[in-house]
Amino acid sequence: MSRYSHLYTPLAAAAKPSPVNRILAGLKPDAIHLSGGFPDPDYFPREQIKEITNYIMDNEAHVALQYGPSSGYPKLREHIVDLANAKHQKATLDNILLVNGSTEAFDLMCKVFINPGDHIIIEEPSYSGAVASFRAFGCRMLPVPVDDAGIMPEMVEKALAEKRAAGIQVKFMYILPNYQNPAGVTLSLERRRALLEIAKKYGVLIFEDDPYIEFRYEGEELPTIKSLDDSGLVVYTTTFSKTFAPGTRIGWIVADAELVKCLSLAESLTSLMGSPFTQALAAEFSRRGYMREHIELSKGLYKQRKDAMLAALDQYMPDGVTWTKPQGGYFLWLTAPESRIDGIEMLKGAVAAGVAYRPGPAFYVDDSKGLNQARLCFSTVDAERITEGIRRFAAVIKELMV
């Protein structure tokens, strides 16, 4: 019983470590981390950041170190107009809002669109951070399964039709089109078009979250849903966390000008603004071509690591275990046969063997699901460690499977 209980909201009262996190806390310091979605820190662009900081201090310090507009650093917003239009998103300055990482985009979307109890469509599985943020705002999440071509439009429409019949306006569908987190799958072009038609039919927004778009290792880039839209119903978000550095905390939104105004007001109440300083760095990093170079470097690295992970899975995993084969991104999604393994024991075994994965439950609205599943990240450690990590994990699964 806490002495603050009489003051708490439900969010605060629910702040308890999960059983899964308690197990993960037992990891040894030298464990192989295939868990977090982190870029490899050995390749951060240190020298470029020194160079750019000198430039910003000599030329823009009076704005880069000052308070700025809630919509974000003007020079970076201008540059993002070009980035957005290179993806055919038909953007002007009024369509761009900078945020403190895409996570803040979840918060702002809820502030602008979610009254407690409002409904949204969410992929199953979906990104754990988004699920947690939406839950904190009292969203009712309607999960729609994802297969190898992404979320299934006919099931989206079924859910929307049911809610419409009950007089309920669903607010948005949260869609990760490329190399989905956690499933690693890519939404087909046909389904992108289908979702858009459904959005128009039901007057529902599509909240398109696309952090990995620059990290395709095979095949052709597909158009973003935003670029296919002429209805103003798509709110697109992406981030510099993978193309520059997570520590700069910069995401952005591309949306209809009216929506950007509302989201910007919400930003002014949430954090006043993102960091003009790191935003100034990102503008210069991209403008000088360093971002493009950094993406190419990272892509080469991560493609090789993805291939190493797939090869190790092929080599070591016992029959009955399945995994997705991503065309890009940071992750793949492994499923051990639910009827033949205890998910908690699988996690305990992995921790004891010195390998970490992200357990499935955090990616589900109903977090009793997914204990037999694992998100495996191939971006953070090198191919050799990945192979060793998968070898250890496979041995644990083989041992436990009945």
Place this chain on the structure above:
Amino acid sequence: MSRYSHLYTPLAAAAKPSPVNRILAGLKPDAIHLSGGFPDPDYFPREQIKEITNYIMDNEAHVALQYGPSSGYPKLREHIVDLANAKHQKATLDNILLVNGSTEAFDLMCKVFINPGDHIIIEEPSYSGAVASFRAFGCRMLPVPVDDAGIMPEMVEKALAEKRAAGIQVKFMYILPNYQNPAGVTLSLERRRALLEIAKKYGVLIFEDDPYIEFRYEGEELPTIKSLDDSGLVVYTTTFSKTFAPGTRIGWIVADAELVKCLSLAESLTSLMGSPFTQALAAEFSRRGYMREHIELSKGLYKQRKDAMLAALDQYMPDGVTWTKPQGGYFLWLTAPESRIDGIEMLKGAVAAGVAYRPGPAFYVDDSKGLNQARLCFSTVDAERITEGIRRFAAVIKELMV
């Protein structure tokens, strides 16, 4: 009628420019700004930031550019333990949370403590940004007047007693103890102690917001309410925006460890974390003694400007106009006699004369109040421009007063 109306929350539906902002939008580019609470950008520590960035890139880039814990960059949290204890706040690492500027602290406090319709005590007038954030969360704000010694404890107790009699638990009182924004007044030591006793009696938190503590120009520093507390009921927040640079977006919270855990969870859902990169810079800036130097430089500058503003007010303002005499901070608060002047005309006149102030209404819960009042900031422009700005503003008031 917007095509998004069926999707909006009340916050979004209320996103309209105020009449006051429409008038302020008419300012000429060369106007004298006594409005925003901005440090003088001519004195930003550019060379030190270059030096420190080089150091961070060479020694800490792998953590400073990566994702980090929601509680904040460990090295900066460790350093803040020392800063907090220099103010006798009895802090350990578990008591410190880093946030995206103090504005995010308002957001997190609401997420952890405010269900829509919950009550808080707020100073009248109070900081406009806080009022707006609290309003967005559906807080019912109980305004208690501020005089020359700060908020009046007996009126705080009266409000709490009334609510208790009605079976209502007030959640916190939002207090700006030093050089209050906007009034410029300082809460007396006696009243700090009295508020603490009242907080204990009613089981209400004190949310102590102290951005200007390092900027005292006269008299002795008073102990923070946090340092007087042994009950765990004070949540203290301050910022590096004035002592380093606003563009780094770093604030921090000092609170009971249990509360820090809850607030940190809320942070993880709001922005995941503040920028590890700017937090690494702040740690090094302070550790090397540059922050102390920067504070001393700024204090000398702003004290002189405050004196210049007070002298100009004495010289130019007509009888009947009053203003506060701050011992520190960035602002003073001017009141023209309500019965003798039209506040809208006063603002229009100032804008036409090329001088900007922050009009009173934003600082009130009931924003029909305060049109005859002005927050005047003396930190951003030099003494000569301040004098000229006050001369222009006084001429407008003299012309309009009946």
